[in-house]
Amino acid sequence: xxxxxxxxxxxxxxxxxxxxxxxxxxxxxxxxxxxxxxxxxxxxxxxxxxxxxxxxxxxxxxxxxxxxxxxxxxxxxxxxxxxxxxxxxxxxxxxxxxxxxxxxxxxxxxxxxxxxxxxxxxxxxxxxxxxxxxxxxxxxxxxxxxxxxxxxxxxxxxxxxxxxxxxxxxxxxxxxxxxxxxxxxxxxxxxxxxxxxxxxxxxxxxxxxxxxxxxxxxxxxxxxxxxxxxxxxxxxxxxxxxxxxxxxxxxxxxxxxxxxxxxxxxxxxxxxxxxxxxxxxxxxxxxxxxxxxxxxxxxxxxxxxxx
Numbered sequence: 001x002x003x004x005x006x007x008x009x010x011x012x013x014x015x016x017x018x019x020x021x022x023x024x025x026x027x028x029x030x031x032x033x034x035x036x037x038x039x040x041x042x043x044x045x046x047x048x049x050x051x052x053x054x055x056x057x058x059x060x061x062x063x064x065x066x067x068x069x070x071x072x073x074x075x076x077x078x079x080x081x082x083x084x085x086x087x088x089x090x091x092x093x094x095x096x097x098x099x100x101x102x103x104x105x106x107x108x109x110x111x112x113x114x115x116x117x118x119x120x121x122x123x124x125x126x127x128x129x130x131x132x133x134x135x136x137x138x139x140x141x142x143x144x145x146x147x148x149x150x151x152x153x154x155x156x157x158x159x160x161x162x163x164x165x166x167x168x169x170x171x172x173x174x175x176x177x178x179x180x181x182x183x184x185x186x187x188x189x190x191x192x193x194x195x196x197x198x199x200x201x202x203x204x205x206x207x208x209x210x211x212x213x214x215x216x217x218x219x220x221x222x223x224x225x226x227x228x229x230x231x232x233x234x235x236x237x238x239x240x241x242x243x244x245x246x247x248x249x250x251x252x253x254x255x256x257x258x259x260x261x262x263x264x265x266x267x268x269x270x271x272x273x274x275x276x277x278x279x280x281x282x283x284x285x286x287x288x289x290x291x292x293x294x295x296x297x298x299x300x301x302x303x304x305x306x307x
Contacts, residue, residue, distance in 0.1 A: 001295075009291075012287045015283070016280065016287070017067075019279065019280070019283045020066075020070060020279075020280060020283075021063075023276055023279045023280075024063055024066060024276060025059075025063075027272050028062075028272065033270050034080065034271055034272060036270070053077070066276070070276075070280065073087070074087070075087050075090075075277040075280070076273040078273060079269070079271045079272065080265065080266070080271045081274075086274050086276075087277070089274065090262075090278070090281060093257055093258050093259045094258075094281075096258040097256075100178060100181065100243075100258060101240075101243035103178045104178050104179075104181035105182070105239070105240055105243050107178065107179070107186065108183075108185035109189060109232075109236070111186045112186040112188065112189020112190040112193060112232075113189055113190075113193045113229070113232060115131055115135070115193075115194075116190040116192065116194040116195075116197060116228075117193060117194075117228075119132060119190070120195075120197035120198045120201065123198055132191065132194065134187075135187040135190045135191050136187070137187075138184060139184060139188065142249075143180055143184065143247065143250055143253075144249050147249065147250055147253040148253060150179060151164070151253070151254070155176065160172075161173075161176045162176070164253070164254045165255050166255075166256055166257060176254065177251070177253075177256055180250050180253075182243075185239050185242075185243060188239070189239075192232050192235060193228060193229075193231075193232055196228040196229075196230065196231045196232070197224060197225070199228070200224040200225070201220075203224075203227065205223060206219060206224050209223045227300075227301075230300055233296050233297065233300060234293065236289070236293055237286065237289040237293040238286060240285075240289045241285040241286040241288075247260050248260040248261075248263055248264050251264075259281065263275065
């Protein structure tokens with residue numbers, strides 16, 4: 001197990017290198033720049049800014065300089081938030097994204113697995129079709145539609161929740177962004193669980209358990225659900241990374257000061273270092289959560305070995 005973890009951690013190094021390299025050149029080749037404003041700056045001031053942030057050097061030199069700094073966990077200064085480094089901005093915003101994403105992930109996993117099992121046990125019934133239809137709608141309706149609709153109904157019209165902002169971090173402040181962030185993932189987990197649960201209920205060992213007269217609850221929870229969770233766990237890695245590092249759309253709609261909102265502001269203002277810092281953070285989260293998922297496989301499926 002330890003050797004497997006070490007191998008995966010070592011293999012993450014070239015992955016992060018490729019992500020950083022591709023992201024670096026993509027953002028640099030995008031039109032515009034961090035100091036291109038509506039009213040053009042005087043040439044001397046622009047030259048001083050480019051020199052201060054080392055943007056006047058050849059692109060290859062900037063790339064090697066950035067790689068060296070990232071290797072030392074230095075993501076550089078933000079071009080837009082002049083008094084902050086990217087590390088400081090991520091450190092300030094990450095707790096908001098983690099708290100918001102944790103609540104959304106719990107609701108998505110618990111709710112999605114529950115709905116999927118419930119629908120699978122009533123396969124081809126009206127309840128099954130109804131739940132899967134709602135899940136399909138949850139998948140097809142984008143966040144930038146769900147968020148404003150929830151805000152209009154429950155914040156503006158009914159005044160049951162806050163329309164935006166973090167506030168004091170109470171349930172009233174967070175309920176709408178958490179639901180809007182959790183709904184698409186909940187729908188995916190529900191559909192995955194339903195499909196795998198139907199397949200698990202038809203396996204030989206589940207039929208044998210029923211033949212031995214085990215209570216239906218034991219057959220479903222102990223024997224069928226454990227096998228049905230494997231596809232769910234597979235998707236858990238990218239889903240956790242997506243919601244825990246902040247949803248770009250949800251944090252922007254509800255003015256949550258998280259990582260996703262800084263990513264949007266950084267991309268719009270060509271804040272190269274801020275965009276790169278958030279991209280590296282998301283890549284690291286995806287790698288870590290995929291590693292955790294691989295380790296969970298051994299618990300759920302004893303046939304999995306890491307030798």
